Amino acid sequence: MLQMERYYAERVGDMQGSDIRDAFKLTEDTNVISFAGGFPAAEAFPVPLIEEIMQSMFRHDYSGLQYGPTEGLEELRRQIALMMDAEGVPSEVENILVTNGSQQALDLVSKIFLDPGDYVLVEQPGYVGGLNAIGNYQGRKVGIPMDDDGLRIDIMANKLKDMAGKGQHPKFIYTVPNFQNPTGVTLSMERRRGLLDLAREYDFLILEDNPYGNISFGQEPLPHMKTMDEEGRVIYLGSFSKILIPGARIGWVVASPVVIRQLTIAKQGTDLCSSSLGMKLVLESVLSGKLDAHIESLKVIYRRRRDAMLEALARYMPSEVRWTHPQGGFFVWLRLPSYIDTKALLPFALDEEKVAYVSGKGFHVDGTGHNTIRLAYSQAPEAHITEGIHRLSKVIRRRIETAM
Ligand SMILES: Cc1ncc(COP(=O)(O)O)c(C=O)c1O
Numbered sequence: 001m002l003q004m005e006r007y008y009a010e011r012v013g014d015m016q017g018s019d020i021r022d023a024f025k026l027t028e029d030t031n032v033i034s035f036a037g038g039f040p041a042a043e044a045f046p047v048p049l050i051e052e053i054m055q056s057m058f059r060h061d062y063s064g065l066q067y068g069p070t071e072g073l074e075e076l077r078r079q080i081a082l083m084m085d086a087e088g089v090p091s092e093v094e095n096i097l098v099t100n101g102s103q104q105a106l107d108l109v110s111k112i113f114l115d116p117g118d119y120v121l122v123e124q125p126g127y128v129g130g131l132n133a134i135g136n137y138q139g140r141k142v143g144i145p146m147d148d149d150g151l152r153i154d155i156m157a158n159k160l161k162d163m164a165g166k167g168q169h170p171k172f173i174y175t176v177p178n179f180q181n182p183t184g185v186t187l188s189m190e191r192r193r194g195l196l197d198l199a200r201e202y203d204f205l206i207l208e209d210n211p212y213g214n215i216s217f218g219q220e221p222l223p224h225m226k227t228m229d230e231e232g233r234v235i236y237l238g239s240f241s242k243i244l245i246p247g248a249r250i251g252w253v254v255a256s257p258v259v260i261r262q263l264t265i266a267k268q269g270t271d272l273c274s275s276s277l278g279m280k281l282v283l284e285s286v287l288s289g290k291l292d293a294h295i296e297s298l299k300v301i302y303r304r305r306r307d308a309m310l311e312a313l314a315r316y317m318p319s320e321v322r323w324t325h326p327q328g329g330f331f332v333w334l335r336l337p338s339y340i341d342t343k344a345l346l347p348f349a350l351d352e353e354k355v356a357y358v359s360g361k362g363f364h365v366d367g368t369g370h371n372t373i374r375l376a377y378s379q380a381p382e383a384h385i386t387e388g389i390h391r392l393s394k395v396i397r398r399r400i401e402t403a404m
Pocket of ligand 1: 101176
């Protein structure tokens, strides 16, 4: 047999599999309560609406069965532009590229902006799919720590100064400002402004990835950084995965027409066009006028699950454990005492208590985070959440007691 590795491109060395995708396997055992995969709640999919659209979709119009334009169906781009207008980002059709999920947008943006060895600032912890897209194009990731208000802009300012002194200039920062994956935290208004100021001062772009922004539980969402962007420095990513269905694989990019054009050329070589079926399904869902009400119903479901998780954490977790208090989205982030390695703890959680989570280390670019955990509350009903957190607390408690 040929040793195929000999033929691989150099960039393959920078490619990493995702712990999280591996963690999906853990959800297959029905006895396990899993907080591992950050999937949307399947029982909340708008099945009647999708059935209705699917049935009527092909009567007079075959566009869902044909290849589509690389940029996306024009009417869908127009509808997305209207949605962005309503969220404070004035947009025209030329500002919108439809992608196969926002994951493809992360790949395409990395593809057109990164040369091997280029620096990219990333959240630490940050979304693994984004980190991997950057790694696939051999971007050098520089982690910026987070706290309960998101990115530590003060540390970032020092880092940028330090880097500039060494002639290192990041191309862009990758950030998930609302209800971040994996921590659930939101970048404060003051820090959004601070980030834009730093981007201007040090001349880098901002990649604003916002798949969870519409799933907010409380106050009015904070303005997108794209809203405050007068120069076209912000590239905004949106997605229908969390507000409609991920199976359609439809996301979008908002950027200046010149960037949309370049991304379109890159996309031509990747997949010619996004799934026409997916685009048509999403377009008809938007045109049905039912999407807003659907999103409101999702907020109720996820909010109850968030509440159940926070209540259970407060009730059961030992005092040594700290966690975030998300105001939207799917995730809570746990910090355990530093002597606990959550990856080593996972087999015990699975065997002894039948509960699963994702160890936080994989969300860190500098090898730290061994004592952290990402919990997704999106998939489990409230009773399971309470029981699952109770189980997890027992595993952690036992580990703390053995260390004493
Ligand atoms: C922060 C973030 N960005 C992007 C994605 C990719 O989403 P999709 O490709 O389904 O739009 C996800 C998926 O979980 C995510 O959490």
